[in-house]
Amino acid sequence: MKEKLTEFITTRFVDCLLPQRDINTNLLYFSIQKEKLPEVVRTLKDHPEFAFSFLNDLTSIDWLGKREPRFEVIYLLRSPKLGHFRLQLRVPVGEGESVPSLSEIFPAANWPEREVFDLMGIPFSGHPRMERLIMPDNFVGHPLRKDYPLEGPGQDYLIEDLLTIHVKEDITG
Amino acid sequence: MVMYEKTAEHFGQKFKDLPEGHLLVNLGPSHPATHGILQNVIQIDGERVVDTESVIGYVHRCFEKLGERYDYNQFLVCTDRMNYVSTPLNNIGWILTVEKMMQIQVPDRVTYVRMIISELSRIMDHIICNGIMGVDLGAFSGLLHLFHHRENIYQILEKLTGARLTTTFCRVGGMERDIYPEFQTEIKLILKGLKPALDEFEELLIRNKIFNERTKGIGGISADRAIAYGFSGPNLRAAGVPWDVRKDDPYMFYDKVNFDIPVGEDGSALDRTLVRMEEMRQSMKIIEQLIDGIPEGPYHADVPHSFLPPKDRVYHNMEELIYHFKIIMHGVKVPPGEYYHATEAANGELGFYVVSEGDKSPWRVHVRRPCFWYYQAFPEMVKGGLLADTIATMSSLNVIAGELDC
Numbered sequence: 001m002k003e004k005l006t007e008f009i010t011t012r013f014v015d016c017l018l019p020q021r022d023i024n025t026n027l028l029y030f031s032i033q034k035e036k037l038p039e040v041v042r043t044l045k046d047h048p049e050f051a052f053s054f055l056n057d058l059t060s061i062d063w064l065g066k067r068e069p070r071f072e073v074i075y076l077l078r079s080p081k082l083g084h085f086r087l088q089l090r091v092p093v094g095e096g097e098s099v100p101s102l103s104e105i106f107p108a109a110n111w112p113e114r115e116v117f118d119l120m121g122i123p124f125s126g127h128p129r130m131e132r133l134i135m136p137d138n139f140v141g142h143p144l145r146k147d148y149p150l151e152g153p154g155q156d157y158l159i160e161d162l163l164t165i166h167v168k169e170d171i172t173g
Numbered sequence: 174m175v176m177y178e179k180t181a182e183h184f185g186q187k188f189k190d191l192p193e194g195h196l197l198v199n200l201g202p203s204h205p206a207t208h209g210i211l212q213n214v215i216q217i218d219g220e221r222v223v224d225t226e227s228v229i230g231y232v233h234r235c236f237e238k239l240g241e242r243y244d245y246n247q248f249l250v251c252t253d254r255m256n257y258v259s260t261p262l263n264n265i266g267w268i269l270t271v272e273k274m275m276q277i278q279v280p281d282r283v284t285y286v287r288m289i290i291s292e293l294s295r296i297m298d299h300i301i302c303n304g305i306m307g308v309d310l311g312a313f314s315g316l317l318h319l320f321h322h323r324e325n326i327y328q329i330l331e332k333l334t335g336a337r338l339t340t341t342f343c344r345v346g347g348m349e350r351d352i353y354p355e356f357q358t359e360i361k362l363i364l365k366g367l368k369p370a371l372d373e374f375e376e377l378l379i380r381n382k383i384f385n386e387r388t389k390g391i392g393g394i395s396a397d398r399a400i401a402y403g404f405s406g407p408n409l410r411a412a413g414v415p416w417d418v419r420k421d422d423p424y425m426f427y428d429k430v431n432f433d434i435p436v437g438e439d440g441s442a443l444d445r446t447l448v449r450m451e452e453m454r455q456s457m458k459i460i461e462q463l464i465d466g467i468p469e470g471p472y473h474a475d476v477p478h479s480f481l482p483p484k485d486r487v488y489h490n491m492e493e494l495i496y497h498f499k500i501i502m503h504g505v506k507v508p509p510g511e512y513y514h515a516t517e518a519a520n521g522e523l524g525f526y527v528v529s530e531g532d533k534s535p536w537r538v539h540v541r542r543p544c545f546w547y548y549q550a551f552p553e554m555v556k557g558g559l560l561a562d563t564i565a566t567m568s569s570l571n572v573i574a575g576e577l578d579c
Binding site: 023024025026027053054055056057059061062066074076080083084086088106107108110111112115119133134135136143144146148150 | 229230233235237238241242273398400401402403416421422508509510511512513514515522524526528530536537539541545546548549550578
């Protein structure tokens, strides 16, 4: 089943796939160009045999200082027809770029996409209401980004720097 | 203060041109019927709900950010605070994810106890949901009948973990300590008392005519819409979709025990209550199959590099002292990679997605909280209904603020 699905995706979506690195994971995954994402998802959802009709999870990763482009939006689709098989789609996104919204295809994507926008700062184009969901409207910054200070806004240092700052203070004063 | 002003301004704009006779009702953020801090701004025309706006985030603690700083055992205390009505289920979901990543095989004894505690927690959660639902609709006695039994389960947890609410049950590689000698007999006693209590509760509350008429066909959602909105757990099963992670993607020994998945018909508040009632009985069935078969043996896997050695040995042996120091200072070592592990928590599929780069802490943790996915359907479910029915709908959905915001 896994081979069949891999074969289908690699032949059907040749121009949508991106080269991907090897990840030690329990999921079958594909890197997709962000412009082609709605097309790929819609095809997988409407496919009579595979029928990935359930959006299982939607999240994002910040690879600051590790990989380029900086962000990855992670979609997890589930196919009840294939014995609840889970398929992961990864969409690399750079700073300031937006991803097409899936809320037309899956109403479930509405809040998770707003959450990703709110906490990670990745906007979704075509979303009916791209506003903050969890943080207050007047909040500045995106807390899940790696360069956002753990202790909150108004502090321009990261927690690793905290130790060195205090050490310096002890030495000088 | 700024936050509230902003929110008021925001709603003022959205509902600027209210038609003649329409009213805005503010339900929450601190309201007896919301069970936790979440807000609904409801536009009503007479008694009919026209539109609803849900505001969440009042209990947001950004555990996903904290997870990037804590080590794998420390993040366990964050999972306590997600669904705080059935904490061990979250603990076990997290620990299973980390153990799968590290490829630790725990002894059968541990898995048996984890399963028993999982099912007890599910019962605990459903008692709260169904009981409080009665309270919201004006029937207090049902909750009191069952609460006594919930207290008994809490006492088991207290003896097992030392805490009642924030249990922090299990550690990577096993349990924190072994079960106590009367564990089995006490659980059997609880089951013996709970069975007639559930029947009594059903007669007292669910067969009550007033309760029936207030919940039948209220706040329903069709199977298609429920799937489209990412429903899972009892709320999805009430709509007639027999999905359960315990059956579809079995973890622990759920493929070896015998139990049924109850389903409803129209996904209404009554169906959700009935599904939860039957799930409690099925959970008892699972516990009965396991309780006599707990194998003897150690309560943790043989993994000295990730499971803390017993304290008395730490003070006298060098190896144990080294391991103790290494685990406390450097945490457990999880190989680089990614893992998504789903468990069936009380509200549905609770998934942990962990990205590890081989460090002490994960590079990224994401929690797929069932509440967060199904609560976005709330405006659709209450639209066109009566204002009083939104209370019944919300209670039967079992929205837990701690899980919603994470």
